[in-house]
Amino acid sequence: MLVYVTGPENRITLEDTGFFLDFCPVEGEPGRIEVDVRPPGTPPPIFDAGVRIDARGCLGAVRMKGCTFLAIVVPPVDSIGCEDEDVEQVREVLFYSLEGGHLPLARTRAHPCYHLRKVLTDGSFYYSKTFDLTSRLATRIKAQNQLAEACTPIARADAPEPAPSPCYHNGTQEFVWNTHILQPLRALRDSLDPQVQSAFDSRSFILPVIQGFYGASEVTLGAEKVMLAVISRRGWARAGTRFIKRGIDDAGNVANFAETETILQTRDKTLSFVQVRGSVPLIWTELPHWHGSVEVHLAEPVDAVSLPPLLSHFRWLVKEYSEVHIYNLLSDLPTGSLAAEALLGQAYSAILSLAQAKDPNLADKVIYEAHSIHKDEMESGGLARVPTIIAQDLEPHITEFGATIAKADALTGKYSLITPQKGTFRVNCRDCLDRSNLGEFSISVDMLTQQCQKLGLPSFRGSALEALHRKLFADSGDALAMIYAGSGTISGSFVRTGKTTARQMAENAANSEKREIQALLHDKEKNRATEILTGQYKKCEPPPIFIVKASCRGTKSAPRLRLF
Numbered sequence: 160m161l162v163y164v165t166g167p168e169n170r171i172t173l174e175d176t177g178f179f180l181d182f183c184p185v186e187g188e189p190g191r192i193e194v195d196v197r198p199p200g201t202p203p204p205i206f207d208a209g210v211r212i213d214a215r216g217c218l219g220a221v222r223m224k225g226c227t228f229l230a231i232v233v234p235p236v237d238s239i240g241c242e243d244e245d246v247e248q249v250r251e252v253l254f255y256s257l258e259g260g261h262l263p264l265a266r267t268r269a270h271p272c273y274h275l276r277k278v279l280t281d282g283s284f285y286y287s288k289t290f291d292l293t294s295r296l297a298t299r300i301k302a303q304n305q306l307a308e309a310c311t312p313i314a315r316a317d318a319p320e321p322a323p324s325p326c327y328h329n330g331t332q333e334f335v336w337n338t339h340i341l342q343p344l345r346a347l348r349d350s351l352d353p354q355v356q357s358a359f360d361s362r363s364f365i366l367p368v369i370q371g372f373y374g375a376s377e378v379t380l381g382a383e384k385v386m387l388a389v390i391s392r393r394g395w396a397r398a399g400t401r402f403i404k405r406g407i408d409d410a411g412n413v414a415n416f417a418e419t420e421t422i423l424q425t426r427d428k429t430l431s432f433v434q435v436r437g438s439v440p441l442i443w444t445e446l447p448h449w450h451g452s453v454e455v456h457l458a459e460p461v462d463a464v465s466l467p468p469l470l471s472h473f474r475w476l477v478k479e480y481s482e483v484h485i486y487n488l489l490s491d492l493p494t495g496s497l498a499a500e501a502l503l504g505q506a507y508s509a510i511l512s513l514a515q516a517k518d519p520n521l522a523d524k525v526i527y528e529a530h531s532i533h534k535d536e537m538e539s540g541g542l543a544r545v546p547t548i549i550a551q552d553l554e555p556h557i558t559e560f561g562a563t564i565a566k567a568d569a570l571t572g573k574y575s576l577i578t579p580q581k582g583t584f585r586v587n588c589r590d591c592l593d594r595s596n597l598g599e600f601s602i603s604v605d606m607l608t609q610q611c612q613k614l615g616l617p618s619f620r621g622s623a624l625e626a627l628h629r630k631l632f633a634d635s636g637d638a639l640a641m642i643y644a645g646s647g648t649i650s651g652s653f654v655r656t657g658k659t660t661a662r663q664m665a666e667n668a669a670n671s672e673k674r675e676i677q678a679l680l681h682d683k684e685k686n687r688a689t690e691i692l693t694g695q696y697k698k699c700e701p702p703p704i705f706i707v708k709a710s711c712r713g714t715k716s717a718p719r720l721r722l723f
Contacts, residue, residue, distance in 0.1 A: 160173060160174065160175040160213075160214045160215070160216060160217075160362060160364060161173070161174040161175070161211055161212065161213060161214065162174075162210075162211070162212040162214050162231060162233075162253075162255065163203065163204045163210070163211050164210040164211075164212075164255070164263075165204040168259045169256070169259040169260075170182065170183065170204075170259075171229065171255050171257055172204050173217075173364070174203065175358065175359055175362045175364055176199070176358040176359070176361060176362055177198070177199030177200070177358070178196065178197065178198060178199060178355055178358050178359070179195075179196070179197040179201055179203070179204075180194055180195070180196060180197075181194065181195040181196075181197065181204075182194055182229075182257045182705075183195070183257075184227070184257055184258045185706070189225060190222055190227060190700075190701060190702075190703045190704060191703070191704050191706060192227055192257050192703055192704070192705050192706065193705075193706050193707075193708060194347060194705050194706065194707050194708065195708050196351060196352075196355055196707065196708070212231075212233055212253070213233070213234065214231045214232060214233045214253075215231075215232040215233065215234070215236060215247070215286075215363075215366065216231070216232055216286070216288075216362075216363045216364060216365065216366030217229060217230065217231050217232075217341075217344055217364060217365060217366055218230040218231065218232060218252060218279065218337045218340065218341070218366055218368060219337045219339070219340025219341040219342075219343070219344060220340060220343045220344055220702070220703050220705075221272075221275070221340050221691070221692075221702070221703075222699075222700035222701065222702060222703055223271035223272055223275075223691075223700065224271040225700075226256050226257075226258050226260070226261060226271060227256070227257040227258060227703040228254040228255060228256055228257070228261075228271070228272055229254070229255045229257065230252050230253075230254055230272075230275070230279065230337075230340065231252065231253050231254075231255060231263075232249055232251070232252055232286075232366060233251050233252070233253050234250075234251070235250050235251060236248060236249060236250055236251075237250060239285070239373055239374065239375065240287065240289075240373075240375060241375045241376070241377060241386050241388070244287065244289060244290050244375075244388075245287060245288065245289050246285055246286070246287045246292060246373050246375070247285065247286055247287070247288075248282060248284070248285050248373070249279060249280065249282075249284040249285070249286070249368060250280060250282070251280060252276055252279045252280055254270075254272040254275070254276065257703075274684050274685070274687065274688035275688050275691065275692060277685070277688065278685065278688045278689060278692065279692075281641075281642075282638075283370050283371065283372075283638060283641070283642050284336065284368045284369070284370055285368060285369050285371070285372075285373045286363075286366050286367065286368045286369070288362075288363045291330050291331075292330075292367075292369055292373065292390070293330030293331045293334045293335050293367055293369050293392065294330055294331040294334070295331075295418065295420050295431060295433050295563075296420070296422065296429065296431035296563050296565060296574070297431065297433075297563045297576075297579060297580065298331055299574070300565060300574045300575075300576050303573055303574060307573075329367070330367045331392075333394050333395075333396065334369055334392040334393070334394060334395075334418065335367040335368070335369070335395075336367075336368050336369055336370040336393070336395045336398075336692070336693070337366075337367065337368055337692065338367075338395065338693075338694075339395075339692065339693055339694030339702075340692060340694075340702075341365060341367070342702060343702045343703050343704065343705055344364075344365050344705070345365065346704075346705065347705040347707065348360075348364070348365060350705075350707045351707060369390075369392045369393070370392075370393045370395070370398075370642065371390070371391035371392050371393045371417060371635075371638065371639060371642075372389065372390070372391040372634065372635040372638035372639065373388070373389075373390050373391075374388065374389050374630075374631045374634050374635065375387065375388035375389075375422075375631075376627055376631075378622075378623040378624050378626075378627050379623060380611075380616055380617055380622055380623065380624050381616065381617035383425060383426055383616065384426075385423060385424060385425050385616070385624065386422075386423070386424040387421075387422070387423055387424075387624060387627050387628060387631065388420075388421075388422040388424075388631070389419065389420070389421055389422075389628075389631040389632060389634075389635050390419070390420045390422065391417050391418070391419045391420075391635045391638065391639055392417060392418045392419075392420075393415075393416065393417045393639070393642065394412065394413075394416035394417065394418075394437075395692075395693040396408075396410070396412035396416075396693070397412040397413060397414045397416065397695075398414075398689050398690075398693050398695075399414065399686045399689050399690065399695075400643065400644075400677075400678070400682040400683075400685055400686040400689070401415075401590060401643050401644045401645075401674070401677075401678065401682070402445060402446075402447045402678055402682065403682060403683075403686045404438075404686070405438055405443055405444050405445055406438050406439060406440070406441055406442050406443040406444070407438065407439075407440040407441060407442060407465070407468045407469065407472060408442075408468065409467075409468055410468065410471065411440075411468045411469070411470075411471025411472040411474075411475060412472075413437040413438045413439075413440050413472060414437070414438040414591075415436070415437060415438050415590070415591045415592075415639075415643050416435065416436070416437035416438070417435065417436050417437070417591075417639055418433060418434075418435050419433070419434050419435070419436070419599055419635065420432070420433045421433075421603045421606070421607070421628075423607065423610070423624075425614060425616070427566060427567075428564055428565070428566055428577070428614065429564070429565050429566075429567060429574065430562050430563070430564050430610055430614070431562060431563040431564075431565075431580070432562040432563070432580060432603065432606045432607075432610075433480070433563075433580060433583055434583055434584045434585075434586060434599045434602060434603070435476070435480070435583055435584070435585050435586070436585070436586045436587060436591045436595045436596075436599065437585065437587060437591060438587065438591055439487075439489070439503055439504075439507050439587055439589075440465075440468070440469045440472045440473070440507070441457060441458075441461065441465040441469065441503070441506055441507060441510060442457070442458040442464050442465050442468070443455055443456060443457045443458065443503065444456050445589075447678050451496065452495075452496045452497075452498065452499065453496060453497055453498075453499045453500060453589070454499060455499040455500070455502065455503050455589075457502075457503070457506055461506055461509075461510060462509075462510060462513055465506075465510050466510055466513055466514060466517075469510055469511065469514050470514050470517065470518060470521075473511075473514060473521050473525055474518070474520075474521070476525075476583075476585065477520065477521065477524045477525065480580075480582060480583040481524065481581055481582050481583075482524050482525075482526075482560070482581060482582030482583070483524060483525045483526070483582060483583060483584075483585050484525075484526045484528065484553075484556050484560075484582060484583070484584045484585065485511070485525065485526065485527045485528060485584075485585050485587075486528055486530060486553070486584050486585065486586045486587075486598055486602075487504055487507060487508075487527065487528065487529045487530070487587055488529075488530055488531070488532055488586065488587065488588040488594040488595060488598050489501070489503060489504040489507075489529070489531075489587070489588055489589060490504075490531055490532075490533045490534075491504060491529060491531045491534070492531070492533060492534070497533070500589055503589070504529055507527075508527055508529070511525070511527055526556075528552075530549070530552060530598075532545055532588075532594050532597065532598075535548050541659055542597075542650065542653050542659055543657075543658075543659065545597065545601070546597070546600065546601035546604060547601075549598060549601035549602065550601055550602070550604060550605035553584070553602060553605065554605055556582075556584075557602060557605050557606050557609065558609060559581065559582070560580055560581050560582040560583065560584075561578060561579075561580055561581055562578070562580050562606060562610055563576070563578065563579050563580045564576075564577040564578045564610075565577055584599070584602055586598045586599050586602075590643070590644065591643075592636070592639065592640040592643060592644060592648055592649075593636075593640070593648045593649040593650045594650070596632070596635070596636030596639070596640075596648050596650060596651075596654065597636075597650045597653070597654060599632070600629075600632040600633075600636070600654050603628065603632065604619075604625075604628065607619045607624070607625075607628060608620065611624075629654060629655055629656070629657065630655060632654055633648075633651045633652075633654040633655035636648040636650070636651055636654060637651050640670075644674045644677060644678075645673050645674050645676065645677025645678070645681065645682075646669075646670035646671070646673035646674050646677070647670055648670075649667045649670055649671070652666055652667075
């Protein structure tokens with residue numbers, strides 16, 4: 160996609176597959192933008208004194224301080240994926256003002272989009288133009304089958320409707336992090352001629368992104384080369400920073416929610432295993448503390464206030480993942496600096512019991528289990544045995560849930576499902592960062608140990624695959640912690656190496672200090688920018704409205720296109 164900035168008024172034109180979109184603000188109507196669609200063969204804009212930029216796609220449109228901005232991803236981007244599943248990491252975003260008057264590179268605090276750019280270019284956003292990065296494998300297979308059914312020819316006299324756009328232009332909405340700011344562009348797309356829609360869809364004019372982590376690499380396991388990927392997708396509905404966003408909201412969305420998918424691809428099969436993490440699903444807050452005891456405050460009365468949103472949350476989890484095994488890693492020590500965690504865990508268990516009494520389906524589908532890593536550390540002399548203890552504790556349930564296993568057709572590349580994953584683990588501690596990542600890592604290790612054996616692969620333990628798994632899970636945990644708290648995970652070095660050293664303990668102390676600095680100096684502005692991007696900010700300006708010129712709507716004579 161090309162972006163042209165032309166004329167003394169800095170008019171914006173986008174070009175893709177030969178089509179041009181000219182944006183012009185409607186005089187006297189703030190936030191209303193007229194769009195002129197020009198077909199292939201039209202001369203490009205005259206940009207003697209202007210600019211032409213090669214871009215990757217649009218993240219959305221937003222109104223800031225009375226101006227409409229297009230957020231557009233431009234190079235450099237980091238390519239991370241393997242083979243046909245190419246993934247790119249967002250590194251730079253330009254904000255083009257459709258009313259003119261602002262430079263696109265929002266690097267100074269005076270720019271209305273300065274804080275938005277800081278969030279979008281922090282290395283936590285990823286997209287793919289070859290597959291739906293926002294959805295787990297099981298969901299992608301389901302969407303593939305639905306798309307195949309929708310495209311099946313039907314004998315009738317009139318001409319068939321245009322084929323639906325590829326599923327990755329929509330994605331799993333809970334994890335499409337720019338859902339809110341994409342809405343004006345989706346409305347613009349839907350008002351275009353179907354052939355123009357297909358043209359822009361073919362090159363990802365609309366670019367859904369995830370926030371979280373993507374990492375993938377190939378290693379040799381025995382005589383076979385395999386690919387391992389770890390994908391963490393953060394939910395956006397209650398996104399924000401650590402001390403500002405805790406617990407659950409009235410709609411059942413929890414803070415710091417993330418779906419982590421471990422993918423193992425062999426010569427003829429693809430395996431996917433999904434876990435989720437998220438804040439304790441009660442309405443509660445935590446006061447910032449740098450030293451001394453944790454202070455947690457539950458909204459009273461707890462059952463009346465927290466039961467309805469908790470019900471909504473677990474009904475959604477059961478709908479999405481079938482069975483849910485809660486693995487609560489809050490400390491259960493009644494005294495000491497973490498005593499408040501024990502009280503929070505007791506309230507969690509009690510309110511969940513009320514929910515299960517109210518909804519028999521939750522009683523059948525949701526299991527609650529509490530496990531104190533701190534107690535494991537004290538009894539075993541450190542973290543070294545914790546993954547083994549967790550794996551032994553959960554092994555029967557890991558076996559029961561299994562993993563999604565699919566086979567790809569060598570010619571079409573389409574997946575056929577062999578076995579589905581029958582349930583998921585919902586892991587939490589207080590922040591859903593350090594202990595949660597260690598817990599999910601331990602579960603993933605046991606899953607891969609079991610599945611390698613079932614797939615007839617060499618032993619996972621001690622292999623290059625195990626070393627890669629450690630690295631990817633540590634990188635994922637660090638990425639999620641950096642987004643929410645401003646530092647890597649406290650347990651990251653142990654996950655990465657399997658050892659605890661004096662140097663690592665010093666790194667942990669440094670990470671704690673980074674979190675204090677983040678909370679004191681940066682969280683408020685970062686949280687506000689996050690809320691603007693996700694539509695949570697109460698003082699947001701209304702989104703822009705794009706009006707397609709009447710001559711451009713539903714044009715029957717539009718030339719047919721060769722799609723790339």
